[in-house]
Amino acid sequence: MNNPHIVILGAGYGGIMTTVNLQKSLGVNEARVTLVNKHDYHYQATWLHETAAGTIHHDQTRIPIKDVVNMSKINFVQDTVVAIKPDEKKVQLENGELEYDILVIGLGFEAATFGIPGLEENAFMIGSINSARMLREHLDYNFAMYHNETEKNPARLNIVVGGGGFTGIEFIGELANRVPQLCEEYDIDRDQVRIINIEAAPSVLPGFDPDLVEYAMNSLESRGIEFVTGAMLKECKPDGIVYEKDGKQVEIPTLTTVWAAGVRANSIVEASGFTTNRGKIEVRGDMRAPEYDDVFVIGDCALIMNPETGRPYPPTAQIAIQESKVVAHNVKAMAQGNTELEDFTPNILGTVASLGHNDAIGVVMNNRKIFGWKATVMKKIIDNRYLLKLGGLRLLFKKGKFKIFY
Amino acid sequence: MNNPHIVILGAGYGGIMTTVNLQKSLGVNEARVTLVNKHDYHYQATWLHETAAGTIHHDQTRIPIKDVVNMSKINFVQDTVVAIKPDEKKVQLENGELEYDILVIGLGFEAATFGIPGLEENAFMIGSINSARMLREHLDYNFAMYHNETEKNPARLNIVVGGGGFTGIEFIGELANRVPQLCEEYDIDRDQVRIINIEAAPSVLPGFDPDLVEYAMNSLESRGIEFVTGAMLKECKPDGIVYEKDGKQVEIPTLTTVWAAGVRANSIVEASGFTTNRGKIEVRGDMRAPEYDDVFVIGDCALIMNPETGRPYPPTAQIAIQESKVVAHNVKAMAQGNTELEDFTPNILGTVASLGHNDAIGVVMNNRKIFGWKATVMKKIIDNRYLLKLGGLRLLFKKGKFKIFY
Numbered sequence: 001m002n003n004p005h006i007v008i009l010g011a012g013y014g015g016i017m018t019t020v021n022l023q024k025s026l027g028v029n030e031a032r033v034t035l036v037n038k039h040d041y042h043y044q045a046t047w048l049h050e051t052a053a054g055t056i057h058h059d060q061t062r063i064p065i066k067d068v069v070n071m072s073k074i075n076f077v078q079d080t081v082v083a084i085k086p087d088e089k090k091v092q093l094e095n096g097e098l099e100y101d102i103l104v105i106g107l108g109f110e111a112a113t114f115g116i117p118g119l120e121e122n123a124f125m126i127g128s129i130n131s132a133r134m135l136r137e138h139l140d141y142n143f144a145m146y147h148n149e150t151e152k153n154p155a156r157l158n159i160v161v162g163g164g165g166f167t168g169i170e171f172i173g174e175l176a177n178r179v180p181q182l183c184e185e186y187d188i189d190r191d192q193v194r195i196i197n198i199e200a201a202p203s204v205l206p207g208f209d210p211d212l213v214e215y216a217m218n219s220l221e222s223r224g225i226e227f228v229t230g231a232m233l234k235e236c237k238p239d240g241i242v243y244e245k246d247g248k249q250v251e252i253p254t255l256t257t258v259w260a261a262g263v264r265a266n267s268i269v270e271a272s273g274f275t276t277n278r279g280k281i282e283v284r285g286d287m288r289a290p291e292y293d294d295v296f297v298i299g300d301c302a303l304i305m306n307p308e309t310g311r312p313y314p315p316t317a318q319i320a321i322q323e324s325k326v327v328a329h330n331v332k333a334m335a336q337g338n339t340e341l342e343d344f345t346p347n348i349l350g351t352v353a354s355l356g357h358n359d360a361i362g363v364v365m366n367n368r369k370i371f372g373w374k375a376t377v378m379k380k381i382i383d384n385r386y387l388l389k390l391g392g393l394r395l396l397f398k399k400g401k402f403k404i405f406y
Numbered sequence: 407m408n409n410p411h412i413v414i415l416g417a418g419y420g421g422i423m424t425t426v427n428l429q430k431s432l433g434v435n436e437a438r439v440t441l442v443n444k445h446d447y448h449y450q451a452t453w454l455h456e457t458a459a460g461t462i463h464h465d466q467t468r469i470p471i472k473d474v475v476n477m478s479k480i481n482f483v484q485d486t487v488v489a490i491k492p493d494e495k496k497v498q499l500e501n502g503e504l505e506y507d508i509l510v511i512g513l514g515f516e517a518a519t520f521g522i523p524g525l526e527e528n529a530f531m532i533g534s535i536n537s538a539r540m541l542r543e544h545l546d547y548n549f550a551m552y553h554n555e556t557e558k559n560p561a562r563l564n565i566v567v568g569g570g571g572f573t574g575i576e577f578i579g580e581l582a583n584r585v586p587q588l589c590e591e592y593d594i595d596r597d598q599v600r601i602i603n604i605e606a607a608p609s610v611l612p613g614f615d616p617d618l619v620e621y622a623m624n625s626l627e628s629r630g631i632e633f634v635t636g637a638m639l640k641e642c643k644p645d646g647i648v649y650e651k652d653g654k655q656v657e658i659p660t661l662t663t664v665w666a667a668g669v670r671a672n673s674i675v676e677a678s679g680f681t682t683n684r685g686k687i688e689v690r691g692d693m694r695a696p697e698y699d700d701v702f703v704i705g706d707c708a709l710i711m712n713p714e715t716g717r718p719y720p721p722t723a724q725i726a727i728q729e730s731k732v733v734a735h736n737v738k739a740m741a742q743g744n745t746e747l748e749d750f751t752p753n754i755l756g757t758v759a760s761l762g763h764n765d766a767i768g769v770v771m772n773n774r775k776i777f778g779w780k781a782t783v784m785k786k787i788i789d790n791r792y793l794l795k796l797g798g799l800r801l802l803f804k805k806g807k808f809k810i811f812y
Contacts, residue, residue: 130553133592137543137550144543147536186539 004031004101004335007091009081010266011037011065012045013320013386014299014327015106020390021328023073031335034075034098036091040065042390043129045108046317047383049167052124052132052258053174054139054182055357060399062129067398068391081107084272086292102294102331105281107269109300109315112262118236123162123259126171135258139178142255143186155253157193160241162233163261164199165206166353169216171260172197173355176223196226196252198243200261203229205353212361215371219359233261263315265301277303278312285343287327296331298323304346319346321386352379357403380404410437410507410741413497415487416672417443417471418451419726419792420705420733421512426796427734429479437741440481440504442497446471448796449535451514452723453789455573458530458538458664459580460545460588461763466805468535473804474797487513490678492698508700508737511687513675515706515721518668524642529568529665532577541664545584548661549592561659563599566647568639569667570603570610572759575622577666578603579761582629602632602658604649606667609635611759618767621777625765639667669721671707683709684718691749693733702737704729710752725752727792758785763809786810 006022008015019035026033043062050056065076079093084105091098111127113119124135142156159175161168175195183190197204197220204227205213217227231245240253265280274281274289280303281289287302289295299320304313313319326344333341352362352375360375370378380401387396412428414421425441432439449468456462471482485499490511497504517533519525530541548562565581567574581601589596603610603626610633611619623633637651646659671686680687680695686709687695693708695701705726710719719725732750739747758768758781766781776784786807793802 134550134554137547141543141547144540148540 003029005099006031006033006102006104006331006335007098007100008033008035008104008106009084009091010106010108010299011035011039011042012106012108012299013317014302014324015104016042016065016068017321017324017390018104018106018298018328018331019069019074021324022331023070025328025332026335028073030332031102032075033073034077034100035065035069036077036079036081036093036098037065038078038080039129040076040078041129042068044317044383044386045127048126048128048132049171049354050174050357051129052126052135053171053178054136055174055178058129058133058136061132063391063395063399068395081268083268084274086272086274086289086295089294100294102296102334103292104296104298104327104331105269105289105301106298106320107266107301109263110266111259112264113259114262116233116236118238119162119233119257119259122236122238123257125259126167127263135256138256139182140185143182143188146186146188153255154192155239155255157188158252158254158256159193159195160252160254160257161195161197162236162241162257162259164197164201164204164227164229165261168197168199168258168260169205169220170354171258172220172225173353173359174357176220176225177356177358179224190224193224194226194252195224196228198231198233198241199227199229200232201229208353208361209363209369212363212369212371216353216355216361219355223356263300269297269301280312286330286341287323287344288330288341294334296327298327304344306346313346313348316351317386318349318351321389322346350378352382354379377404409435411505412437412439412508412510412737412741413504413506414439414441414510414512415490415497416512416514416705417441417445417448418512418514418705419723420730421510422448422471422474423727423730423796424510424512424704424734424737425475425480427730428737429476431734431738432741434479436738437508438481439479440483440506441471441475442483442485442487442499442504443471444484444486445535446482446484447535448474450723450789450792451533454532454534454538455577455760456580456763457535458532458541459577459584460542461580461584464535464539464542467538469797469801469805474801487674489674490680492678492680492695492701495700506700508702508740509698510702510704510733510737511675511695511707512704512726513672513707515669516672517665518670519665520668522639522642524644525568525639525663525665528642528644529663531665532573533669541662544662545588546591549588549594552592552594559661560598561645561661563594564658564660564662565599565601566658566660566663567601567603568642568647568663568665570605570607570633570635571612571667572757574603574605574664574666575611575626576760577664578626578631579759579765580763582626582631583762583764585630596630599630600632600658601630602634604637604639604647605633605635606638607635614759614767615769615775618769618775618777622759622761622767625761629762669706675703675707686718692736692747693729693750694736694747700740702733704733710750712752719752719754722757723792724755724757727795728752756784758788760785783810 041062047061051058051061083092111125231243235242270276281297282303300315330341350364354360360379361371362375384400447468453467457464457467489498517531637649641648648657676682687703688709693702706721736747756770760766766785767777768781790806
């Protein structure tokens with residue numbers, strides 16, 4: 001290939017890290033690189049639960065692309081991807097079309113609602129800066145409204161979170177800290193507010209060590225969270241939800257249902273004719289799509305099987321960031337006409353779930369369990385380490401979390 | 407009277423200042439004093455336009471009653487007045503009844519909507535901490551919603567303020583400063599937002615000097631405010647307003663209509679059988695109701711005619727505060743069995759209207775016109791002076807406005 005055109009779709013963890021890696025390693029005349037993203041910023045999807053609860057400002061969560069991408073080396077196109085045409089080597093955007101020689105698909109996730117009636121229309125999702133910021137405002141708004149109605153509406157003060165997995169629990173942890181602040185701000189008694197977590201499995205945080213799950217539930221219950229496990233969400237209405245537990249249907253009046261129980265790959269991937277498994281592209285060892293030698297897939301759009309468990313690796317930021325190193329290496333190799341590509345092997349360093357800014361649980365190196373302040377410190381180190389990788393010390397100082405111990 | 411019971415209704419400017427004055431001057435065994443108020447706080451009604459726009463926090467605008475009233479000397483009852491029965495010397499509260507020997511009515515104002523259809527249901531009023539705080543949240547909410555709808559709704563970004571009088575213009579001034587902040591917060595182009603002031607008179611700020619009115623309009627127009635004068639609001643719908651100008655009806659789609667064009671005295675006064683003039687009690691020279699020797703009326707519930715103009719004095723904080731001195735003096739005299747009461751004479755020291763925190767217009771001593779930074783400084787001195795009067799240096803330092811020049 002002579003000065004090939006590399007097109008990277010999406011500036012999530014996988015896309016932006018691939019771009020930054022290529023920007024460092026590729027010579028100016030070796031290839032042209034175009035990054036396409038809907039917004040002119042990248043955001044830390046793993047911080048959105050904090051943005052949504054209102055415990056950190058969205059400007060800490062997002063990073064202007066121009067702050068980490070050298071715009072004189074990389075061509076940035078702010079546009080929305082409509083379709084990918086791998087047979088024509090083209091990408092259809094809302095306002096144009098791009099031709100590529102090598103493509104990297106990093107289009108991220110969207111919420112999966114499993115056909116539960118009303119969920120799509122009436123529930124909030126935590127999927128983007130826009131939706132997180134709106135949820136924050138929605139919470140404030142309902143607290144503000146409460147004392148402005150002659151007939152007080154308790155549904156304004158009931159918050160239902162569907163899903164007790166990683167995202168649901170992290171969000172609940174932030175809410176547990178945020179709600180007392182909201183109560184003070186709007187002269188509302190904390191006891192009038194209910195925060196209810198509904199989980200279909202017999203326990204929250206499925207897959208986590210039972211000791212850590214118990215620790216997490218105790219921490220959250222002591223801050224007034226109610227858990228309903230083994231319960232299926234049946235319907236989400238504008239003014240309430242219905243769940244079923246032990247064959248009985250229960251209704252909770254609420255104006256705030258947050259759906260945190262399922263994500264799937266961006267549906268553009270499936271719609272563009274790739275062979276998919278659970279909506280994702282099951283990539284080869286070198287992160288390329290099975291049918292196309294010039295298409296790499298990264299992050300939540302890529303499916304990699306864990307041979308040990310026979311199940312796919314979870315869609316985490318950690319894995320997307322690790323993948324970006326291999327993808328950038330392989331893209332560069334192809335651009336240089338090299339046919340030997342590296343294979344990707346995930347290296348799970350640990351998992352830490354926050355329970356608000358002051359508590360957390362996790363599993364680190366060699367399956368060591370941690371919780372409380374140690375886990376909190378670890379979580380913030382993980383968050384800060386990524387900033388360092390992405391934009392160096394300057395970015396770390398600008399957006400880092402420095403209240404390490406509380 | 408032997409240890410008479412003095413009951414003060416309302417902790418607005420008139421009520422709280424009467425209470426504070428009595429607390430200083432009355433001996434412990436001379437009388438019992440009860441203050442009744444809906445909330446456990448007093449608020450600066452003249453700062454509500456800032457609270458509503460979101461330019462100052464509501465906790466700066468309000469003052470816990472216990473911070474300025476000595477609860478061991480004054481009996482504070484947090485309750486809502488339902489009716490006054492002057493013939494029985496009783497006050498009906500939501501949760502009880504009070505008997506009095508001397509009554510002070512300081513129940514403030516409520517919005518007057520002049521029967522304009524839909525205004526009561528759909529417009530926001532700036533009348534209390536609750537309503538101002540909610541309006542602030544409503545503005546935020548609509549900006550937050552804007553990027554979360556597939557079909558963008560420009561009505562979310564149109565703000566209509568009905569009334570170009572003192573309150574309307576002061577609120578518009580704050581909006582002119584606040585909206586660019588909201589645009590930055592929610593990634594919205596300032597040009598997409600319209601702020602429209604509708605006034606029935608041929609000019610805004612009727613009664614003000616034409617030079618100052620021109621100055622104010624220039625200041626606000628340069629910050630993107632649109633004025634529609636000589637226009638009558640005909641209807642307020644949930645999603646828009648209709649006004650009539652030059653015989654033509656014009657519709658503006660908006661989710662935010664703020665009604666700042668009229669106030670009337672608390673309707674409890676009229677409903678309790680007092681003789682009223684424009685809904686208010688036309689008081690005697692000594693601030694007592696015409697038919698009842700034991701009932702004083704203060705602030706927006708009292709009507710005092712200006713003999714020079716033949717029109718009532720405007721319902722301002724300045725006058726209410728001045729009245730409180732005479733009312734407290736006369737109440738004390740009566741409690742001591744003294745029959746010689748003082749008469750009240752208003753002494754208008756000047757009027758300053760803010761146009762945001764960094765601009766203002768006004769008229770001070772000897773009708774001197776001021777504008778720009780001088781008027782801004784004067785406005786903040788007026789605001790701070792009241793805090794000093796009400797709660798001394800301690801309160802001033804806690805709630806004062808110290809960004810004097812900007």
